[in-house]
Amino acid sequence: MEVIYVDHAATSPLHPDVLEKMLPYYQTLFGNPSSIHQVGRQARQALDQARSRLASLFAVSEQTLVFTSGGTEADNMAIIGYALENENKGKHIITSQIEHHAVLHACEELEKRGFEVTYLPVDETGRVRLNDVQKSLRNDTILVTLMFGNNEVGTIQPIKEIGELIENHQAVFHTDAVQACGGINLKLDELKIDMLSVSAHKINGPKGIGLLYIRNGVKVKPVLFGGEQEKKRRAGTENVAAIVGFAKALELALESMTKRQELYQQFAQILTDTWLKEKVEFMINGHQHERLPHVLNVSFPGVNIESLLMNLDLAGICASSGSACTAGSIEPSHVLVAMFGQATERIQSAVRFSFGLGNTIEEIEHVASQTAQIVKRLGQQKEFIS
Template sequence: MELVYLDHAATSPLHPQVIKEMFEVYEGNFGNPSSIHQVGRKARQAIDDSRRKIASYLGVKEHTLIFTSGGTEADNLAIIGYALANSTKGKHIITTSIEHHAVLHACQELEKRGFEVTYLPVNKAGQISVDELKAALRDETILVTVMFGNNEVGTVQPIAEISQILQGHQAVFHTDAVQACGLVELNIPELGVDLLSITAHKINGPKGIGLLYVRDGITLLPTLFGGEQERKRRAGTENVAGVVGFAKAIELSYENMAKKNEQYKSFSQRFFDILVESRLTFYYNGHQEQRLPHIFNVSFPGVNVESMLVNLDMEGISASSGSACTAGSIDPSHVLVAMHPEEREQYASALRFSFGLNNTLEQVEYAAHKTVEIVRRLKQDKPFIE
């Protein structure tokens, strides 16, 4: 049975060219970049070259990039690091109700430390209102953090518009662009953000490496203490192979961005068409136009989502509910609950299919037809149980 992996929004397979470059580091470039001898200098050169390459794609200077262990650390460093370093300016933060937990939990931690956080609601398409953001701004607001594209439904937020709203205000603007990276050209000067987080494992790079862009003049309190790596902003011996793999993954994603976008849009459309042709009752979740092309989120009222995932897995199809599995039960997605608070059957029966490297149209068609079969079977077996 062929494995059909449709959970690329969770993580993605390593690209063969990324593996090749990383292997060369593992095999012959083992030095500590902080060492001054030639073995250490060789490792330092690999990091410098990779940082320069990534900076060129993002449209920024090399020194504005801090390598981290991933998107979660980058988000935490941006949010907690900025808030603690600038608390004398105010203690109010604005975010949204559909952020990744790396952002939400960081904000909740700051609330425990005496900060006040406003969580903006979203409409049924998953977008915030810029007018509500304007209304939430205060003189003491020091940080606004709004994700670029949602990891569960793919909805894209008006990032450039938000940055314009914040012009002239003391609040700095952070965006979690983890899910958008590799599918949207992240030209940071054009976006106008002050802080931006991305990670490698969503774009066919390695796990354990991410980065935070920090605009010149922004002060952060480090969240790790030890050595003086990353210009004293992030202690710890650098992950040389990870950095090199990250740079290669960025390069490959930018080279093939337009092609990937069109391919993933066609996958989403074909999946949608098969569901329509089946005459099943289903709901499409997310914005139909302002969205990341690789995420396809749908709900099947009357179907237990955990049973759906198990049955899909038995057919060799890897998908996701976008929710946290704990102790054999699945909690509803906080994103879908925020989008459809009064429509339990919609938020409690949502599935996320996300496309990426090595997926084919034939695989997508197979997954769609199997989804139809399983939904029909489960709806006949027993009614939806709360």
């Protein structure tokens, strides 16, 4: 049976051109960039070139980029590293209830270490209110960390406005752009962002590599100790092959961004048109316009999400109930709870389809009709039992 993968927000396949770029750095050009001999120097050159390429794609300077093992480490470095380095300025942090666990759990760790964290609520579209951000800023607030685009429902936060609001406050602004990067134009030069996290495996790059952008002048304590790599900000031998692949992946993602945005919009339209035609009851979760194009989160009232996902899987369709980290547990999604509250069927019946490399119109038509059939079957079962 053909497998249709519509879970690209969880992770994405490596682009063949990325793999091709990476392979020599596992084979002949395998050196350690810190070695002074020629094999090391070749690796150093590749590392420098990839950093320079990434910096120009983000329109920032090279020394602002610190390579990490992925989005989780970038978030931890931004939050824990910044808080520990700057606790003399205050111990208050602002975040939201819908962040990825890489942010939420880093904030919880800081609470255990004596910091105070405000978890902002969101509206039903998944957006924080600017007024709430403004009201929660205090004299001792040192960091505001709010995600760019949500991994479960795709809602994009008003990042530009939040940056402007914080600009004249001592607090710095970190954003987790792991899902947004490569999907929408981040315009780093136009946004008042101090730190930004990105991960390669969401954009058809390799797993285990990410970066933290740290604006010049922002001081962050390292979270790893050892060698002097990354200008003493992140110890450990650099993952040269992955960094080279990361640069290629971002280049390809930006080149194809507009085309992909249009295609994913078409995919979402196919799904919703089919369900309307098939008279399937559904509700879309997330903001109607301010959304990441590759994510479509839908509730099918009356349908048990685990049964739906299991049946989709049996039909060869890989979708998800939300973030991969919470999938497999029956805990309701913290994102949907923040948007709609606990007591709603909407959060028990939500499925996330996320599009990416390799998905075709034919595939999505198949996903649409299979989902309609399964939802009807499961809905009918429910009526029959009750």
